[in-house]
Amino acid sequence: MNPAAGNHPPQRNSAAHLTRSRLLRILAALAILLIVCAAAGGLFGSAHISLVRAFSDPGSPDHAIFFGARLPRVLMGVIVGAMLAAVGTALQALVRNPLAEGGILGISGGGALGAILAMVMSAKLGGGEVAVPLCAFGAALLSTVAVYRLAMVDGQLEPFTLLLVGVIFNAFWGAVIMLVNSVVNFYYARSILFWLMGSLEAPTYREAAMVAGLGLAGFAVLMFQARDLNLLSLGDESAAELGVDVDRLRRTIFVATSVMIGAAVSVSGIISFVGLIVPHTLRLVFGADHRLLLPASLIGGAAFMVAADLVARVAIAPAEIPVGAITALCGGPFFIYMLRREGRRPLSL
Amino acid sequence: MTTPSRDTAIAMRASAIHAGYPGVPVLHGVSIEVAAGEMLAIVGPNGAGKSTLLKVLGGSIKPSAGSVELFGRPLDSIDRREFARTVASVGQENAVAFRFTVLEIVLMGRAPHLGAFGFESPRDLEIASAALDRFDLLDLAARHVQELSGGERKRVFLARALAQEPKIALLDEPTAFLDLKHVAEIFARFRELCTERGMAVVATLHDLNAAALYADRVLLLADGAAVAYGTPAEVLTAENLRRVYQTEVYVGRNPSTGALIILPAALPNARA
Numbered sequence: 020m021n022p023a024a025g026n027h028p029p030q031r032n033s034a035a036h037l038t039r040s041r042l043l044r045i046l047a048a049l050a051i052l053l054i055v056c057a058a059a060g061g062l063f064g065s066a067h068i069s070l071v072r073a074f075s076d077p078g079s080p081d082h083a084i085f086f087g088a089r090l091p092r093v094l095m096g097v098i099v100g101a102m103l104a105a106v107g108t109a110l111q112a113l114v115r116n117p118l119a120e121g122g123i124l125g126i127s128g129g130g131a132l133g134a135i136l137a138m139v140m141s142a143k144l145g146g147g148e149v150a151v152p153l154c155a156f157g158a159a160l161l162s163t164v165a166v167y168r169l170a171m172v173d174g175q176l177e178p179f180t181l182l183l184v185g186v187i188f189n190a191f192w193g194a195v196i197m198l199v200n201s202v203v204n205f206y207y208a209r210s211i212l213f214w215l216m217g218s219l220e221a222p223t224y225r226e227a228a229m230v231a232g233l234g235l236a237g238f239a240v241l242m243f244q245a246r247d248l249n250l251l252s253l254g255d256e257s258a259a260e261l262g263v264d265v266d267r268l269r270r271t272i273f274v275a276t277s278v279m280i281g282a283a284v285s286v287s288g289i290i291s292f293v294g295l296i297v298p299h300t301l302r303l304v305f306g307a308d309h310r311l312l313l314p315a316s317l318i319g320g321a322a323f324m325v326a327a328d329l330v331a332r333v334a335i336a337p338a339e340i341p342v343g344a345i346t347a348l349c350g351g352p353f354f355i356y357m358l359r360r361e362g363r364r365p366l367s368l
Numbered sequence: 369m370t371t372p373s374r375d376t377a378i379a380m381r382a383s384a385i386h387a388g389y390p391g392v393p394v395l396h397g398v399s400i401e402v403a404a405g406e407m408l409a410i411v412g413p414n415g416a417g418k419s420t421l422l423k424v425l426g427g428s429i430k431p432s433a434g435s436v437e438l439f440g441r442p443l444d445s446i447d448r449r450e451f452a453r454t455v456a457s458v459g460q461e462n463a464v465a466f467r468f469t470v471l472e473i474v475l476m477g478r479a480p481h482l483g484a485f486g487f488e489s490p491r492d493l494e495i496a497s498a499a500l501d502r503f504d505l506l507d508l509a510a511r512h513v514q515e516l517s518g519g520e521r522k523r524v525f526l527a528r529a530l531a532q533e534p535k536i537a538l539l540d541e542p543t544a545f546l547d548l549k550h551v552a553e554i555f556a557r558f559r560e561l562c563t564e565r566g567m568a569v570v571a572t573l574h575d576l577n578a579a580a581l582y583a584d585r586v587l588l589l590a591d592g593a594a595v596a597y598g599t600p601a602e603v604l605t606a607e608n609l610r611r612v613y614q615t616e617v618y619v620g621r622n623p624s625t626g627a628l629i630i631l632p633a634a635l636p637n638a639r640a
Contacts, residue, residue: 035471035510039487115465250476252465256428261532262452262480307466310487 037308053322060093060325065336095222099287100324102234102279104316107294109241112248113272116178121280122291125188126162130284131214133158139203156281217290217343233282240275248309290343292350377404379568385434387424394420395592404566409573409583416589418572426457426538452480456529457538464513471509477531499530519546539571555582580628
């Protein structure tokens, strides 16, 4: 309306929108952070080791600790953390609620139950390696769709109904897991605490490779929806008016996130709040564009998880805290803070 | 405001539309057409079906009977992205989840023109900047939409619609809750777009004076049916308005401009 205003085009303000160079700079910075965390995760632990000896002498205990315990553990932390944070970002975009997350919505709980049932069955029938992640995926997908549908009131997704439904699902799945645990011989399953608290204990390279494959496939699918997820922030109707096939987008996100949660849960149990803390922090610093936020969550989630796991290993060494306890210890207060903040105004971060 | 000749291209035509929500029929056989470069105002009391009609035109509600045509082509034969390049809608609710900047929201209007992934080109940025400029938003480009006033936010969404480069704009109460200056400016901008680009504009309006002043044609709706349809002078008569709004209405002329003036005429203490 003011013709003189045309003299300063907004291109000059790089913070006003996402550019390719800004995306690359931010991702590079996060990658450096991840490398630092991963290096610390490899160097430190309950036992002191020499990296030189670990690499030079294959017969040394240093070699065994580094390649047999720490490296797979760091790798698993990277993979699981990356997936959980990216899934959190995608779920938040889908339900337009910054408090949504696989653990909080009870999706991880569903996945864990699926994994446990598959494990108990396959102990008798065999085929556990395929059945466990597959059942975790199926149960996670079922939970996602059920939570989403139940939180829908008159065609509107109610932010607080959604969280309440998540609470109920969490309690329900937790109870069923307890039930299964008391019925079956304890010998079949890993410790129940493993599933309910989440841990990166004793992973194998095989497991890591399988989870990484599923995670990358799911993430690739999410990345292709990044712009549509931006448009979804305007509401289903506006997104549709801008050419988004909202139903197809929703189904795609349901399946991709469930694959990722299923894969993560089947190796690490329920690790909550990573998908909440990481995307929220990144969004606050770098903005809401999902073309940046999805890959940034992937890298940031990996760094966060490796750091959390390092704390879990060294805090009360030689004993170990489940990493899910560390994330929940950070995440609980963080969630309350966000809830208090959000309660005063419409949910929009 | 002159009425352009009706033989110009009809941008959008709706014929005998019946539509509503599950179990609640709202529209009972409404027909409209809007030509390129023309502004059509839909007026009528609360619950008359104005927004429903706009949603039918925008494709978000499927009519149970009747048809909508876009430049002579039936709506359901048009791919959703092509439709989004032709028709832009701005609803009454403009809530945004997450802290996007003003420029990011306006750039979202380019989405139907872009591929699935990648970044906006310099040309997309130019179009978005021009849209921001037209609604006097350039200085707010880097601000988060949540920090803006209601009027500023409304203009952001109008600018986003403009960035779609549509041939038809569907506006649901574009000037609700805005002050006089911004009402006048927003209508002035859309009149410019009608003239410059031959854009067709369909707007639901509560403000009858705005409809009289800015629209080429007016559709007066009541209880989901058309009461009158034509030029503002033909439609906005004291007789029609009294019947539809069930209150006394004064219709006169602005002595200095000759424009229609519509005022409530019931006495303050009278009970209709």
